[in-house]
Amino acid sequence: MEPSSDKYMRLETLLLPLETHSSLSVRFALSFCFRDDDVIAVTYPKSGTIWMQEILPLVLNGGDLTPIHTIPNWDRVPWLEEKRLELVVNQLLPPRALVTHFTYNIMPPSFHTSRAKVIYVMRNPLDAVVSSYYFHQMAEFLDDPGSFDEFIDRFLEGRVMFGKWTDHVKSWRHTKLGDRIMYITYEEMVQDLPAAIRRISTFLGRRLSEETIQKIAEHCSFNAMKANTMSNFSLVPKQFMDNDKSSFLRKGKSGDWKNHFSAEQLARFSSVICKDLGDEILSLPYELNQLEHRGNENESQ
Structure with missing residues (x-):
């Protein structure tokens, strides 16, 4: 979309x-x-x-x-x-x-x-995409995000x-x-x-x-x-931001992505992010390459 x-x-x-x-x-x-x-x-x-x-x-x-x-x-x-x-x-x-x-x-x-x-x-980025998904639900001036799975793809592709x-x-x-x-x-x-x-x-x-x-x-x-x-x-x-759908300030936490990603989604997301970052992944504080490995392990269980 x-x-x-x-x-x-x-x-x-x-x-x-x-x-x-x-x-x-x-x-x-x-x-x-x-x-x-x-x-x-x-x-x-x-x-x-x-x-x-x-x-x-x-x-x-x-x-x-x-x-x-x-x-x-x-x-x-x-x-x-x-x-x-x-x-x-x-x-x-x-x-x-x-x-x-x-x-x-x-x-x-x-x-x-x-x-x-x-x-x-x-x-x-795992938390950023979750937060953005809920923001798209409440911000009437943005596109409907569709399903979370669809929104992951939009996020990864920059759409x-x-x-x-x-x-x-x-x-x-x-x-x-x-x-x-x-x-x-x-x-x-x-x-x-x-x-x-x-x-x-x-x-x-x-x-x-x-x-x-x-x-x-x-x-x-x-x-x-x-x-x-x-x-x-x-x-x-409310016609611009509908707080009944989701609060603008929702949780303010880190790690909420664990409540939203399936093993397959985690593996797909981490794989694309790691590929796009290339060597840059080594200087980031997030061990996305390990997240990708964990996602593959979970998927095989």
């Missing part, structure tokens, strides 16, 4: 939802003027974007909770490529925090000539918003950004959020007290975000 042409636009190999993107918003993004003190979190969809929209303002402002309680997350840390940026960019106080799903090769020229810092958040997970990861693993980029995983953040915030604050040159770090972690916990109307997307009208 091909993605619906009336719901997406194409930017090179990427599919962008028309509800939140337009030719004008993409043009604005590609000509955006980055400043040296800007910070941008980069993610593949469903890999921790909303979490970073919560964390970054608090790290940058020293733990002042005002923005996360008064400004919707899509305006407090806007997407580079979405329609909202042009509307709110002049309201962003320095240092500005942004997020993007762009691959590295699409970033605007000013990004490369600036000293803007990047935090790349990566999530186990989903922002293309293939492997292309996205590879593009950001091989940059010329040097000390401008920091890599962190969704799983690290789940396992020890204060430690992740400590790393982020150090990378951004913020000297936060342990008390402030703990406060930020508490207010950026899954339960706190799920209860915060400025962060849980409950302000979005």
Whole structure:
């Protein structure tokens, strides 16, 4: 099943939802003027974007909770490529925090000539595809995902918003950004959020007290975000996101893929991901080659 042409636009190999993107918003993004003190979190969809929209303002402002309680997350840390940026960019106080799903090769020229810092958040693709599947069920502006088995194939082939997970990861693993980029995983953040915030604050040159770090972690916990109307997307009208079908902030855990993948699906998924990554698999924190082996073992039992 091909993605619906009336719901997406194409930017090179990427599919962008028309509800939140337009030719004008993409043009604005590609000509955006980055400043040296800007910070941008980069993610593949469903890999921790909303979490970073919560964390970054608090790290940058020293733990002042005002923005996360008064400004919707899509305006407090806007997407580079979405329609909202042009509307709110002049309201962003320095240092500005942004997020993007762009691959590295699409970033605007000013990004490369600036000293803007990047935090790349990566999530186990097994969990990313599960999260994306449920998001497609509740987001009325996206295609019907079909069955989970069908959606796995769409994900692996890149027939989903922002293309293939492997292309996205590879593009950001091989940059010329040097000390401008920091890599962190969704799983690290789940396992020890204060430690992740400590790393982020150090990378951004913020000297936060342990008390402030703990406060930020508490207010950026899954339960706190799920209860915060400025962060849980409950302000979005039902015709765009139907929370009755699935909550936008669903579980906030790692490893939920184990409740969804059959042995055959796991073997198929891991095999394709490993093949697409090639030697890159050796530098990733997920032992997908072992997952593939486990899937084959389970299948033969």
